[in-house]
Amino acid sequence: MLVDNGSQRLRDFTEENFQENYTEITKGIWHITGLGHSNSICIEGESSVILIDTLDSLERGKILLQFIEEKIRKRISTIIYTHGHPDHRGGAGAFMESNPEVIAFSPITPSLEGTAMLQDIQNQRGSRQFGYNLTDGENISQGIGRREGIAYGEQRVFVPPTTVYQQDQVVREIDGIKLELTRVPGETEDQIMIWLPEKKVLCCGDTYYGCFPNLYAIRGGQYRDLAQWLHSLDKLASYRCKYLLPGHTAAVIGSAQIQETLQNFRKAIDDILTRTLVGMNQGKSADHLAAEIRLQPEYASLPYLGEFYGCAEWTVRAIYAAYLGWFDGNPTHLHPLPPEEKAVKTIALMGGSKSVLGAAKEALITEEYQWTLELCDLLLDSAQEVTEAKALKASALRYLAEYETSANGRHYYLASARELTE
Secondary structure (H helix, E strand, O other): OEOOOHHHHHHHHHHHHOOOEEEEEEOOEEEEEOOOOOOEEEEEOOOEEEEEOOOOOHHHHHHHHHHHHHHHOOEEEEEEOOOOOHHHHOOHHHHOOOOOEEEEEOOOOOOOOOHHHHHHHHHHHHHHHHOOOOOOOOOOOOOOOOOOHHHHOOOOOOOOOOEEEOOOEEEEEEOOEEEEEEEOOOOOOOOEEEEEOOOOEEEEEOOOOOOOOOOOOOOOOOOOOHHHHHHHHHHHHOOOOOEEEEOOOOOEEOHHHHHHHHHHHHHHHHHHHHHHHHHHHOOOOHHHHHHHOOOOHHHHOOOOOOOOOOOHHHHHHHHHHHHHOOOOOOHHHOOOOOHHHHHHHHHHHOOOHHHHHHHHHHHHHOOOHHHHHHHHHHHHHOOOOHHHHHHHHHHHHHHHHOOEOOHHHHHHHHHHHHHHHO
16 A cells, blocks of 8 residues: 555554564463564473474574573474465474474465466565565565565575374364364465464464455465455454464454454455455456555554555455456457557657656656656557666656555565666
């Protein structure tokens, strides 16, 4: 979301949420925040520790291991992955000396066949989204956590699970601790929650965290089924817990506060989904709906629904593509002109490339940054005034980055600007 003070809002959110803390939420359960990009949870059993998620790098995992050895003074018998994202399991290599059982769930739906062929483009777009190659000044945070360790040359050391469950729920007792592991797909297909009934603690992974969720990742990927995510939030809310421990941002404490938070979080997502589907049924295009649909004010004003990671506008586009595909119903778009041909013809109608370049410069001066980008893209698509168009586009991207509240969007602007001027 673009706002006048987008970068400052992201800085404030970062300062408030991502300080390093080791908090004993209730006796024997520690919630570790701000040490890595993601959180980790330590559960003290009778003679060992159960570790939920392992942070994002080996180096940060070693710091957590030192805390466990000095404060809890018990070996790690079990590791549970809430899901397979690398920031939740990249530190696993730090905890292998005690030979723990490593537990995970399989995805409900496998990735599309051939997805591995997209590795190069997804890595490139992922690097832009997360701002791996940006400086600390440019990269304020990654929206739901501090910068990942790989931005500083740290290592990810993944460890495959030794126990993989196919079912939807597993009940275990590990070292005197009763746990319910339940599938809650949403951000990923293998997402689970862990319920500790005797402690009234619910570890929810990335099904909930304290800002507007990444319902669509601009790095690219398969559709994250919003309707399914809503069902998972209903499942979370059905547990009358006293402590809700997310995989990012702070714990939510108190049954009433947890219920209110989960219900608002759910309503915000449901509202975006419902309004998008209604608009689609009325024949509106993805572009029209993305321009029209925003978070309702009563949700946008909540501290745990700021668009610091996900974005309502991108969510609308993802819904449209998932339900109706690429075609917007306008026959003009069945066989559009190739971008290069359209750009050449459009520029000719606008008085030539010098005229378009002048208009792009004027748009930058008058702070119409999106218009600057679109004019520059005409020039780049037509291979005219390329050097100046790249420089102008890079300037507009840097300006837009300062208005962007989503860390993902901010990084993508800045990383793309850097690529244009290298």
